[in-house]
Amino acid sequence: MRTLRLGALNNALMPSLTHQPPKRSASLQPLWLRITHWLNAVAVLIMVMSGWRIYNASPIFDFTFPNGITLGGWLGGALQWHFAGMWLFVLNGLAYLLLNLITGRFGRRMLPVSPRGILRDAWLALTARLSHADLGHYNQVQRAAYLFAVADLILLVLSGLVIWKSVQFPLLRELMGGYDMARRIHFFCMTAIVCFVAVHLLMVVLVPRSLLAMLLGRATFRSSDKESSS
Amino acid sequence: MNTSIWHRDNAEAVVAEARNLIKKQLPQASRRQFLARGLTLGGLGLLSGCRIDDSPTAEAALTRISHFNDRVQGWLFDSSRLAPTYPDSMITRPFPFNAFYDESKVPEVDASSFLLEVTGLVANKRRWTLDELRALPQYAQVTRHICVEGWSAIGKWGGPRFGDFLRAVGADLSARYVGFQCADDYYTSIDMATALHPQTLLALDWDGQPLPPKYGFPMKLRMPTKLGYKNPKHIQTIFVSNTFNRGYWEDQGYNWFGGS
Numbered sequence: 147m148r149t150l151r152l153g154a155l156n157n158a159l160m161p162s163l164t165h166q167p168p169k170r171s172a173s174l175q176p177l178w179l180r181i182t183h184w185l186n187a188v189a190v191l192i193m194v195m196s197g198w199r200i201y202n203a204s205p206i207f208d209f210t211f212p213n214g215i216t217l218g219g220w221l222g223g224a225l226q227w228h229f230a231g232m233w234l235f236v237l238n239g240l241a242y243l244l245l246n247l248i249t250g251r252f253g254r255r256m257l258p259v260s261p262r263g264i265l266r267d268a269w270l271a272l273t274a275r276l277s278h279a280d281l282g283h284y285n286q287v288q289r290a291a292y293l294f295a296v297a298d299l300i301l302l303v304l305s306g307l308v309i310w311k312s313v314q315f316p317l318l319r320e321l322m323g324g325y326d327m328a329r330r331i332h333f334f335c336m337t338a339i340v341c342f343v344a345v346h347l348l349m350v351v352l353v354p355r356s357l358l359a360m361l362l363g364r365a366t367f368r369s370s371d372k373e374s375s376s
Numbered sequence: 377m378n379t380s381i382w383h384r385d386n387a388e389a390v391v392a393e394a395r396n397l398i399k400k401q402l403p404q405a406s407r408r409q410f411l412a413r414g415l416t417l418g419g420l421g422l423l424s425g426c427r428i429d430d431s432p433t434a435e436a437a438l439t440r441i442s443h444f445n446d447r448v449q450g451w452l453f454d455s456s457r458l459a460p461t462y463p464d465s466m467i468t469r470p471f472p473f474n475a476f477y478d479e480s481k482v483p484e485v486d487a488s489s490f491l492l493e494v495t496g497l498v499a500n501k502r503r504w505t506l507d508e509l510r511a512l513p514q515y516a517q518v519t520r521h522i523c524v525e526g527w528s529a530i531g532k533w534g535g536p537r538f539g540d541f542l543r544a545v546g547a548d549l550s551a552r553y554v555g556f557q558c559a560d561d562y563y564t565s566i567d568m569a570t571a572l573h574p575q576t577l578l579a580l581d582w583d584g585q586p587l588p589p590k591y592g593f594p595m596k597l598r599m600p601t602k603l604g605y606k607n608p609k610h611i612q613t614i615f616v617s618n619t620f621n622r623g624y625w626e627d628q629g630y631n632w633f634g635g636s
Contacts, residue, residue: 203525204525204527222629223438225629225631226439311449312636313635325528329526
């Protein structure tokens with residue numbers, strides 16, 4: 147029933163998409179965005195799983211991660227993965243941010259966002275009245291979540307820099323409250339991004355067409371559709 | 377490794393022999409260890425039944441990136457940037473013992489007969505007594521020791537600046553590496569820029585007292601700009617070279633530069 151209604155909404159909205167400039171509406175998710183998204187997914191997976199192994203060598207809290215879900219085999223291997231994965235993570239992240247700014251996509255898709263708007267859309271979502279028909283439009287809860295993820299990943303890089311090079315980045319070290327505090331910030335940011343990914347995946351399950359959009363750039367398998375000429 | 381490869385007055389031969397030893401022993405041993413420890417891509421590996429990460433290709437790529445990271449760290453390293461220092465009240469007590477062996481296996485070195493060997497690209501290859509090292513200008517500093525595992529502890533080390541010592545022995549300061557062979561069979565090597573950093577001490581003291589055996593008697597190279605495993609204890613031989621860039625942990629996969 148739900149999918150039927152979404153389908154109907156989707157059909158109803160399609161004409162409006164064709165009225166937009168062709169280049170902008172050509173793809174729900176442009177190729178560069180899809181590439182940086184999936185490279186980021188791989189990078190985050192490598193960083194989190196190798197990071198868990200590194201954490202296990204000297205746990206901050208009273209628990210460790212099961213070795214079976216970590217990457218690297220031992221501390222030295224995990225460190226190699228972590229400090230290789232960081233290049234993919236950071237360079238890809240910079241490309242993502244740069245392309246967002248150049249194309250103006252960031253302002254278009256992520257803004258405006260306000261506490262009131264977030265509450266309104268959250269209420270609509272909880273009462274099952276939030277439309278996901280137009281995947282090219284992010285609701286405000288989505289925007290807040292994506293902005294949070296971007297900020298969290300930036301903080302992960304900055305706290306990681308302090309742990310890696312606490313002597314060489316004195317200003318950053320003091321901003322993070324010292325080496326030991328940077329380790330905690332790094333850990334909590336990891337926890338936050340893992341929680342984000344969990345919710346993110348749940349949302350994909352609820353709106354599977356969004357996965358198609360992120361894979362193909364359009365919300366349908368057929369490439370002959372008007373709105374997906376690229 | 378044993379100490380027999382470390383001779384005075386034959387730097388060339390030492391380097392050649394070291395190269396042979398590397399060829400014979402370590403690639404095989406450390407490679408097997410690396411593979412045996414296995415790099416499992418966790419749940420993904422279990423699900424797909426394939427392990428992308430224990431192949432020699434992945435291993436070689438990771439090693440290459442680690443070498444690239446050495447160069448990046450050398451470039452990031454600023455000789456004039458000092459590690460933060462702390463008041464004596466912040467010294468971690470008891471300061472943790474850490475080595476690749478148990479505390480009961482700490483080597484006993486006899487102070488009266490001890491002679492520090494200096495070899496490789498140095499003008500003066502004579503041996504040094506502990507008293508001679510104490511006759512050099514002494515410095516003390518309270519700094520944070522950061523372990524590669526993530527924990528850290530604050531300690532107070534004292535001794536001559538390593539840069540002063542290298543100048544005293546007429547070391548070739550344009551050489552790339554300084555290597556260390558230790559009484560506990562540990563060995564490592566560092567870059568010359570870090571060796572000459574003003575906070576790099578040839579530490580003879582811990583907290584105002586001669587280094588206790590568990591902290592590295594008779595001497596430890598203390599570098600607050602490098603991780604713990606780069607700070608060798610129980611040093612017997614110091615070796616200046618352009619080729620010896622190995623280490624006990626580094627040969628098993630730890631990053632060579634290990635900078636902080």
